[in-house]
Amino acid sequence: MELTLLGTGAPDGLPRPSCPCAVCASARGPWARAATALLIDDALLLDLTPGAMFAAARAGHSLGAVRQVLLTHPHDGPAVELPAPLPPAARVPDGQVLTLISGHRVRAVAMDAPGTGYEVTSPEGERLLYLPPGAAPAGLPERVERPYEMVVLDVIGRPDAVARLRAAGAVGPTTEVIAVHLDHDARRARRWSGGSRRPGRGRCRTGRRWWWASTTRCRTCRAGCW
Numbered sequence: 032m033e034l035t036l037l038g039t040g041a042p043d044g045l046p047r048p049s050c051p052c053a054v055c056a057s058a059r060g061p062w063a064r065a066a067t068a069l070l071i072d073d074a075l076l077l078d079l080t081p082g083a084m085f086a087a088a089r090a091g092h093s094l095g096a097v098r099q100v101l102l103t104h105p106h107d108g109p110a111v112e113l114p115a116p117l118p119p120a121a122r123v124p125d126g127q128v129l130t131l132i133s134g135h136r137v138r139a140v141a142m143d144a145p146g147t148g149y150e151v152t153s154p155e156g157e158r159l160l161y162l163p164p165g166a167a168p169a170g171l172p173e174r175v176e177r178p179y180e181m182v183v184l185d186v187i188g189r190p191d192a193v194a195r196l197r198a199a200g201a202v203g204p205t206t207e208v209i210a211v212h213l214d215h216d217a218r219r220a221r222r223w224s225g226g227s228r229r230p231g232r233g234r235c236r237t238g239r240r241w242w243w244a245s246t247t248r249c250r251t252c253r254a255g256c257w
């Protein structure tokens with residue numbers, strides 16, 4: 032599974048428009064974050080944000096092969112213009128499972144806050160869990176079968192969600208935990224999202240995968256490759 036982060040910021044992005052706070056003031060250049068959106072294997076787009084098409088292009092990808100667009104939370108403000116080739120964006124009722132032409136399976140997961148989480152299984156069987164801002168899963172089984180390969184969530188807003196996923200075995204030692212929906216109240220975010228490294232594009236030293244934005248470690252070799 033190849034994950035491309037088209038943004039890692041809160042729904043309003045970081046810096047927030049015309050916010051005078053110190054965090055917003057320092058969110059410039061590589062530290063500016065578009066609202067969170069995930070592109071998975073170029074086939075599935077989770078959350079549609081302004082500028083997603085250009086973010087994909089900057090990361091060396093295209094939205095041209097996207098077969099499904101799913102939203103985790105209702106978007107306030109003006110509707111996001113849908114780039115022409117994209118299928119209409121949808122939210123899926125909790126518990127429903129979609130199978131995409133690309134072979135990905137997506138299950139909608141109930142949240143304890145407004146929004147929908149998505150569990151994505153790639154054709155190769157790798158699993159990713161993506162949660163909306165400020166949300167944690169509503170009720171987890173005592174013990175899940177095996178940990179996810181990747182969990183992408185609001186670590187700063189809901190640290191308890193990580194703890195609960197860990198307790199249930201959904202986050203294990205090999206799980207990549209990626210902090211997203213980063214807002215201006217989140218100085219600690221840097222610890223979770225790249226340390227002092229510049230967010231940007233990197234190639235794994237194994238040469239196999241590209242990463243975009245602010246993952247802490249590389250999914251391929253489990254080290255900081257860039």
Ligand SMILES: [Zn+2]
Pocket residue numbers: 047050051052053054055056215
């Ligand atoms: Zn601010």
Ligand SMILES: [Zn+2]
Pocket residue numbers: 234235236237249250251252253254255256
């Ligand atoms: Zn690597």
